[in-house]
Amino acid sequence: MRKVDTVIIGQGLAGSLVAWLLLQRNENVVVIDRGDIGSASRVAVGLVTPITGKRLVRSWRFDEFHRRGIAIYRAIERELGQELYSARSAVRLFGSQAERERFDGKAEREFGDLVETIDPAVNESLYHAPFGGFQMKRAGRLDVPGFVEAIGEWLQQQGRLILGEFDLTKDVREDAGRLVIETFGLSANQIVCCRGFSESMSEDFAGLDFNAAKGEVLKIERFPTCDSRTIHSGGWLADVGDGLAVGATYEWDRLDDQVTDAGRVNLELRLQRMLRVPYRVIDQAAGVRPILRWQRPTIGQHQTFSGVYCFNGLGSKGVLQAPYFAEQLVSHLCDGSNIEPEADLASSSVKASTSCD
Ligand SMILES: Cc1cc2nc3c(=O)[nH]c(=O)nc-3n(C[C@H](O)[C@H](O)[C@H](O)COP(=O)(O)OP(=O)(O)OC[C@H]3O[C@@H](n4cnc5c(N)ncnc54)[C@H](O)[C@@H]3O)c2cc1C
Structure with missing residues (x-):
């Protein structure tokens, strides 16, 4: 049984960012992905647009999301030696x-x-x-398919990417405070599900209400x-x-x-x-x-397995918003810091919001 700190399910934009940020903290991470060809991250054009919509509005919390996003994408580019985000x-x-x-x-x-x-x-x-x-x-653009591919290769070189389908209900059991995923021969402290729209096919996270x-x-x-x-x-x-x-x-x-x-x-x-x-x-x-009814990236915790989380709801502005919230999830996992109510599935304020413009 391979012992790791965190298993991430899904290597789209969400899972790639969480994996990269955890590895920067020297966490032992493995990612499982089933390789969906039509996943959002493999078709997204990846635009970042500060003023959007018919009503011409400033994108929700643009300044802070943009600042963190650029810092994280540039750090990844330096590590991978490849330009992925272009300001334009x-x-x-x-x-x-x-x-x-x-x-x-x-x-x-x-x-x-x-x-x-x-x-x-x-x-x-x-x-x-x-x-x-x-x-x-x-404004700018992340080459999202290129980003996901580059992170995938980087994880593979480190023996941290497994191709396969994960099913929480069938695959996971708890043993002495650890999460055991028998099918993949893994034992972890925590599991983070970043399955995009596919999460809607499971009922693993109560209240994760999709409007994809x-x-x-x-x-x-x-x-x-x-x-x-x-x-x-x-x-x-x-x-x-x-x-x-x-x-x-x-x-x-x-x-x-x-x-x-x-x-x-x-x-x-x-x-x-x-x-x-x-x-x-x-x-x-x-x-x-993967749009949720309240149109915000959201972090949730499983009701039975407290070490199992989801990071979802990146919607149509994933490139801009995902780095900030991925960082918040990683701080929560590593330091125990709080998830802000606007992104916490357990908080009622997340569901009260209806737009992220
Ligand atoms: C046409 C289109 C255009 C877009 N344009 C933009 C844009 O210009 N700007 C922008 O910011 N955003 C855009 N987006 C949105 C953006 O693509 C998403 O916000 C983001 O890619 C979602 O990433 P994700 O990782 O949450 O989900 P996904 O990309 O769907 O990734 C989920 C991953 O999980 C894996 N998976 C699923 N289930 C399982 C399982 N059971 N076991 C193992 N692995 C599993 C899949 O193989 C996949 O790799 C666009 C989306 C679309 C569809």
Whole structure:
């Protein structure tokens, strides 16, 4: 039986961050992942956008999440010797005169520090921009599939990654204060479940209430002189190196990782409203965002096994929010520090919140 401090289940964005942070604390960690090809982290484009939504709002606690996120991603890059997070400007093009006026009314007061330029130069022979727009500071992109792959290889080199499916009810028993996972020959002090949307198929964490949304994205061929900035205009168009990603749909009914004709039509319509030039679709992908009803990353503790935790609910802003909360979970596991009520499944305030904008 291999004795470790922590077993992490799931090596998406959540599990990768928790594993990396625990290993920085010299904890003995093993990760078990079943290798879902359509997991959210393997299809996410990974944008960080400071001002979002139809209502144009500052992203929830943007400054503190961004500060911790950048520090952690940069530290991981140094360790792995690979660039994974790129800071890059984003342009929001207004969809109407009314939207522009809404922005003008609150820009200075609410997000003056996040606005780089009003009416940035956009090549109007390529993009529709009749109402102008603004350019945001501190936007960026994590190559999430690349990040998960790089952390996976790094864990594998250390003999810390096991490919397999974990079932809490069948696989775990308690023995002399330790958690024994017979199937994998492991004994641990604690287990952290980072299973993304798949967690909703189990009933392991009472009260973890999902409102997950499927998302589809297209990839189109780059066209000459395309903008390297991310363009937001009723959807977004982001340079991902080997093409331009177009996203993303939200669908609450069919929660699977299959691409659909309806998804493609939806995204192509947005593209046609955005672009004045022809394009060629080269790829389409789908996955399910692990969104909880209260739209916040959440940390929970199992009711029977007190050493078993979940870290879930990264939603559609996982790149921005996950590092901060992964760090909080790791401090709790290693130092016994408290989980803040807004992220604690046991607290009533987590469920009282309905939006993370
Ligand atoms: C189309 C799309 C676009 C997105 N774009 C963005 C974006 O631009 N910016 C942003 O911040 N976020 C974006 N997201 C959201 C982001 O992808 C998620 O917040 C994040 O990736 C979730 O990570 P996770 O680790 O919680 O879950 P997942 O990525 O789903 O990972 C779960 C892991 O657990 C493993 N697993 C599951 N069950 C088991 C089991 N029983 N045993 C062993 N292993 C198991 C799976 O194999 C998987 O590797 C997007 C999501 C989608 C779908």
